[in-house]
Amino acid sequence: MVRLLLDGMLGSMARKLRMFGFDTLYYNGLDDSSLLDECIKDCRILVTSDEELFHHASKLGLRSILVKGNSIDDMAYVLRSLGIRSIGFDINNARCSLCNSTIRHVSKDSLTLRGLPDGVLERYEDFYICTNCGKVYWEGSHIKRILEFEKGVNSRLADA
Numbered sequence: 001m002v003r004l005l006l007d008g009m010l011g012s013m014a015r016k017l018r019m020f021g022f023d024t025l026y027y028n029g030l031d032d033s034s035l036l037d038e039c040i041k042d043c044r045i046l047v048t049s050d051e052e053l054f055h056h057a058s059k060l061g062l063r064s065i066l067v068k069g070n071s072i073d074d075m076a077y078v079l080r081s082l083g084i085r086s087i088g089f090d091i092n093n094a095r096c097s098l099c100n101s102t103i104r105h106v107s108k109d110s111l112t113l114r115g116l117p118d119g120v121l122e123r124y125e126d127f128y129i130c131t132n133c134g135k136v137y138w139e140g141s142h143i144k145r146i147l148e149f150e151k152g153v154n155s156r157l158a159d160a
């Protein structure tokens with residue numbers, strides 16, 4: 001399974017990659033040499049929008065992917081560069097969009113579900129919790145946006 005590290009400008013792409021199950025580190029405010037160290041130490045592919053950092057990584061023999069930003073085209077470009085032909089959202093494989101940890105199914109009467117927005121517990125059956133930061137996930141209205149995004153990415157991948 002591919003392991004990625006995104007630079008501080010690519011937070012929005014990092015959250016999406018995590019939702020689709022990619023092991024994705026993302027640091028905001030870490031300097032370039034620390035980012036590169038982290039890639040080496042953890043065998044991660046660097047994804048960056050910083051040309052200088054990209055060239056620096058290449059000189060060190062690190063695999064890196066240069067993108068323009070966080071757009072859907074950029075995301076498709078990254079996936080294509082990794083040899084990925086299509087993506088499919090599956091909440092059981094998703095990672096926490098905040099911290100990149102795995103999430104697990106949690107029973108509906110769990111204490112950790114207290115404090116969710118009104119009506120959520122009544123309307124949904126399946127809940128998931130981040131094993132690290134405790135963020136709770138459910139397949140609510142945002143799932144439509146995720147699936148639309150998935151469709152957009154896959155059509156770009158198919159066109160290539």
Ligand SMILES: [Zn+2]
Nearest residue numbers: 096099130133
């Ligand atoms: Zn988390």
